[in-house]
Amino acid sequence: MASLKELRARIGSIKSTRKITSAMKMVAAAKLRRAQASAEAARPYAAAMRRMLGELAAATKGEDGAPRLLAGTGQDKVHLLVPLTSDRGLCGGFNSNVHRLTVQTIRRLQSEGKTVKLLPVGRRAFNFFSRDYADLIIDKVVGVSGKEVPFSAASNLGEKINALLEAGEIDVCTLVFNKFKNAMTQVPTCQQLVPMVMDEADEKPAAASNDVALYEFEPDEGTLLEMLLPRNLQVQIYASLLETAAGENGARMTAMDNATRNAGRSIDSLSQVYNRTRQTNITNELIEIISGAQAV
Amino acid sequence: MPVQIEIISPEKVLVSREVDMAVLPGMEGDIAAMPERAPMMLLLRGGIVALYEGETVTDRYFVGGGFADITPTRCTVLADKAVPVSEISIDNATAQLEALSEAWDQADKTDTTRLSVLQDQIQAVRAEIEAGSSAG
Numbered sequence: 001m002a003s004l005k006e007l008r009a010r011i012g013s014i015k016s017t018r019k020i021t022s023a024m025k026m027v028a029a030a031k032l033r034r035a036q037a038s039a040e041a042a043r044p045y046a047a048a049m050r051r052m053l054g055e056l057a058a059a060t061k062g063e064d065g066a067p068r069l070l071a072g073t074g075q076d077k078v079h080l081l082v083p084l085t086s087d088r089g090l091c092g093g094f095n096s097n098v099h100r101l102t103v104q105t106i107r108r109l110q111s112e113g114k115t116v117k118l119l120p121v122g123r124r125a126f127n128f129f130s131r132d133y134a135d136l137i138i139d140k141v142v143g144v145s146g147k148e149v150p151f152s153a154a155s156n157l158g159e160k161i162n163a164l165l166e167a168g169e170i171d172v173c174t175l176v177f178n179k180f181k182n183a184m185t186q187v188p189t190c191q192q193l194v195p196m197v198m199d200e201a202d203e204k205p206a207a208a209s210n211d212v213a214l215y216e217f218e219p220d221e222g223t224l225l226e227m228l229l230p231r232n233l234q235v236q237i238y239a240s241l242l243e244t245a246a247g248e249n250g251a252r253m254t255a256m257d258n259a260t261r262n263a264g265r266s267i268d269s270l271s272q273v274y275n276r277t278r279q280t281n282i283t284n285e286l287i288e289i290i291s292g293a294q295a296v
Numbered sequence: 297m298p299v300q301i302e303i304i305s306p307e308k309v310l311v312s313r314e315v316d317m318a319v320l321p322g323m324e325g326d327i328a329a330m331p332e333r334a335p336m337m338l339l340l341r342g343g344i345v346a347l348y349e350g351e352t353v354t355d356r357y358f359v360g361g362g363f364a365d366i367t368p369t370r371c372t373v374l375a376d377k378a379v380p381v382s383e384i385s386i387d388n389a390t391a392q393l394e395a396l397s398e399a400w401d402q403a404d405k406t407d408t409t410r411l412s413v414l415q416d417q418i419q420a421v422r423a424e425i426e427a428g429s430s431a432g
Contacts, residue, residue, distance in 0.1 A: 041308040048304055048372050052337065052365050151306040216336040218324060224339055228363060231376075238306055 004281070007274040011267055018263035024090070025256035032183060032249035038148065039180070039242040046235050053232055060221045069162065069229040072195030073171045078115045080138075080161065080170040081105060082193075083129070084177035084240055085122035086248040087142060092255035094178060094248055095124040097188040102176045105190060106133065117170060121157065122244075138164075149245050154238035161237075162230050165194060175236075180243040183250035191240065193233060297331045300370045301347060303357055305378040310357065317348040318371050320364050321423075329364070329371035338364040342420025344381065344427050345373060356381040358427045360420045384428035393421045 002010075057070070083102045085095040102118075102125075109116050118136045120126045126140045139160060144153045164170045173194040178186035217224055298314035318329045321343025327336075340362045347355040360377035396418045403410055 038307065042306060044302075044309050045304045045306050045374060048302075048365065048374055052363060052372075052374070055365075056337065154306075214335055216334055218322060218327075218336065218338050224337060224363070227339055231363075231374075235306060 002273075002277075004274065004277055007270060007277065011270050011274065014263050014267050014270065018260055018267070021256045021259040021263060025253055025260060028249045028253040028256060032246060032253055034148070035242065035246035035249055039239070039246050042239060042242055046239055049228075049232055049235050053228055055215060056217075056221060056225050056228060059215060059217070060225055067226050067229055068165050069194055069233060070196050070225070073165070073168060075171045076114070078117060078170045078172070079109050080117045080119060080164065080173045082119045082121060082157075082161070082173065082175045083125045084175060084244045085120070085125040086244070087123040087144075089124060090255065091248055091252035092258075094186060094251035095122075095128070097186070098125065098176055098178060099128050101188040101190065102129075103132075105174070105176065106136070119160070121241075144241060149238070149241045151234075151238055154241055155234045157237050158230060158234035161193070162233065170194075175240050177240045177244050178247040178251075180247045180250065184254055186247040186251060191236070193236060196229075196232075299329055299331045299333075301329070301373070302371070303345060303359070303373045303375060303378050305375050310375075310378050310380075311347070311355070315347045315349055315354070319346045319348070320371075320373065321345065321359070322364075327366075329366045332368050333366055335368065336364075336366045338366065340364055340373070340375070341416070342423040344423075356427070358384055358424055360424065361416065381427050384424055386425055386428045389421055389424045389428060393418065393425065396421060
């Protein structure tokens with residue numbers, strides 16, 4: 001049985017761990033609120049962008065030579081996967097969920113005979129994939145998550161993907177990230193960026209309204225579309241980065257809450273052992289004194 | 297009858313209110329969004345969006361390029377970057393201009409797409425500095 005001194009030290013160390021985890025929980029909660037607010041604030045831009053794109057796509061429908069961002073390269077050989085994770089750990093299964101889904105997708109694509117390339121975002125993803133899939137990694141982006149996500153991070157990433165696409169190095173691009181459902185739940189999701197997938201819902205209003213044909217475009221539709229598509233790519237990436245930031249903090253908050261509660265539980269059980277040990281020691285000493293006195 | 301103007305940057309909505317007229321810096325020249333204007337989609341250069349109430353300019357915003365969607369009742373500006381003119385930091389813009397000029401000098405002069413992108417960026421930053429100094 002552990003000595004009283006050892007037990008005291010263990011209880012003390014768990015107490016300070018609990019202090020740290022509960023502080024981390026508070027910090028994550030505050031950051032989560034901020035991340036959620038900025039995700040909320042970014043929504044109108046994405047919505048307006050989708051509306052414009054729908055109108056433009058309807059106006060240019062049927063024309064030849066659609067930009068690669070919209071239609072892809074027409075092939076389906078080289079896939080680029082972009083897993084989005086955080087830079088730091090201690091957020092439960094948040095990062096490993098993305099890793100698992102990415103690995104599954106890599107295996108599936110490879111078994112179909114496709115070439116897979118990786119562009120991990122976040123230090124966690126980069127470290128994880130450098131172990132088993134180092135030869136697939138073509139580039140990396142770290143230092144994005146954690147603090148406020150600047151739009152420039154998304155636009156740089158968008159430009160990288162666009163350049164790869166224009167160079168014909170990739171045919172399909174897919175983001176793998178945690179969709180933020182609520183602070184407790186994040187759902188790992190694959191989202192195809194290129195070729196673009198238009199939701200049914202996006203196309204309907206454009207097709208239904210008669211205004212479409214009346215639109216004037218300056219400069220012409222093709223040029224506008226060419227300018228708008230890379231922007232749209234960046235906006236989609238930005239939205240996913242914001243979801244990742246919110247999800248990371250949500251996951252960390254939940255994980256730290258659990259850790260704090262676990263620490264409390266082990267402190268309770270250790271204190272019980274400590275008290276019982278102390279009582280045993282006292283009883284033993286008493287017995288010794290009493291039996292010593294009787295022997296005299 | 298006023299027109300509903302919205303200036304939206306990727307990070308947030310800057311303005312959403314009703315004005316009598318908004319003058320937008322179109323890529324091929326300035327265009328005013330007024331009530332009952334024919335619907336139009338516009339590519340923007342870096343410049344000033346001026347909001348009018350009656351005959352007077354009430355607010356001026358700098359936008360660093362973007363798109364505008366104009367309908368008879370509404371005008372949505374999707375700006376790559378947007379700031380009120382009074383909040384422009386000339387020091388930042390000057391530093392940006394220097395960095396861009398350097399990139400221009402180092403750029404491959406045969407790569408025309410890269411050059412035209414840089415040119416647009418330089419033009420936008422110059423417009424920002426001009427707007428900032430006219431306000432200050």
